[in-house]
Amino acid sequence: MIVFTNKNELKDKISSIRSQKHTIGFVPTMGALHKGHLSLVEQAMSNNQYVIVSIFVNPTQFDNPSDLEKYPRTLEQDVALLKTLSKDIIIYAPSVNDIYDDKVTSTKFSFDGLEHQMEGKFREGHFDGVGTIVKKLFEIVTPDNAYFGEKDFQQLAIIKKLVSKHNLGVNVVGCKIHREENGLAMSSRNTRLTKAHKNAAPFIYKTLLTAKEKFGTKSANQVTKWVEQQFANHTLLQLEYFTIADANTLKTVQRKSKYKTYRAFIAVYAGEIRLIDNIALN
Known part of the structure; x- marks a missing residue:
């Protein structure tokens, strides 16, 4: 298994792959x-002749310095885990300097309003950071296909918009949310949950499932108020937001239409750990 830390060396390897006209799948x-990550890699492996996985904690997408500092970094374990799938996976684990040189700053992007909804209201500059790193990685890796989980559904929509607006020539593939047996959406942040919060966290998905059921007969406003009430009564979980939105524009729905598709989005604090999830409603 090859682990590259230098983008120029990785580009040389990619040139060799391209000379053989092989396809590249990419999982950032x-x-x-x-x-959950492994399921993305497996999908990439099934659709491409080569798979590249990048492992990089991107500083420009964190609005909270403490969250960046505490984000788990487990490169040796990550490499060992990927090796269980295939020793042919190519890993790119760069330093901040290799990605950003001496300018660790975000580019300002417009995603036609997608960036101002939900996460954008609570995490200032977050999607500029996401757009910056994904564009840089796509330009380095030049993949045919790139794989992202639907847990970050807003991010997935924004990356598709990024590719479209900047003509990046990458097919962006959304992959279903991978959940633990208790329903909790898998996240690297789950490892930081206390035992009490980990036991409480499945309440998030349970609430989403009931919200989906209620959405069949009740208005979006009624469902939203019901969800807010459920968390108001919870002692361990604090609701940051719950929104029912148009799945295409991500704008909060005012009035349901049978001609549109909707998703429910949620962000919850379990202690100091912020968890997000979403579910298709129709």
Whole structure:
């Protein structure tokens, strides 16, 4: 298994792959890999002749310095985990300097309003950071296909918009949310949950499932108020937001239409750990 830390050396390897007219699948990650990440890698392996996985904790997408500092970094374990799938996976684990040179700053992007919804309201500059790192990685790796989980559905929509607006020539593939047996959406942040919060966290998905059921007969406003009430009564979980939005524009729905598709989005604090999730409603 090859682990590259230098983008120029990686580009040389990619040139060799391209000379053989092989396809490249790409899975960008921030490490602390789990089964959810592995499911993305497996999908990439099934569709491409070569797979590249990046492991890089991107500083420009963190609005909270403490969150960046505490984000788990487990490169040796990540490499060992990927090796269980295939020794032919190519890993790119760069330093901050290799990605950003001496300018660790975000580019300002417009994603046609997608960036101002939900996460954008609570994490200032977050999607500029996401756009910056994904564009840089796509330009280094030049993949045919790139794989992202639907847990970060807003991010997935923004990356598709990024590719479209900047003509990056990458097919962006959304992959279903991978969940633990208790329903909790898999996340690298789950490893930081206390035992009490980990036991409480499945309440998030349970609430989403009931919200989906209620959405069949009740208005979006009624469902939202019901969800807010459920968390108001919870002692360990604090709701940051719950939104029912148009799946295409991500704008909060005012009035349901049978001609549109909707998703429910949620962000919850379990102690100091912020968890997000979402579910298709129709």
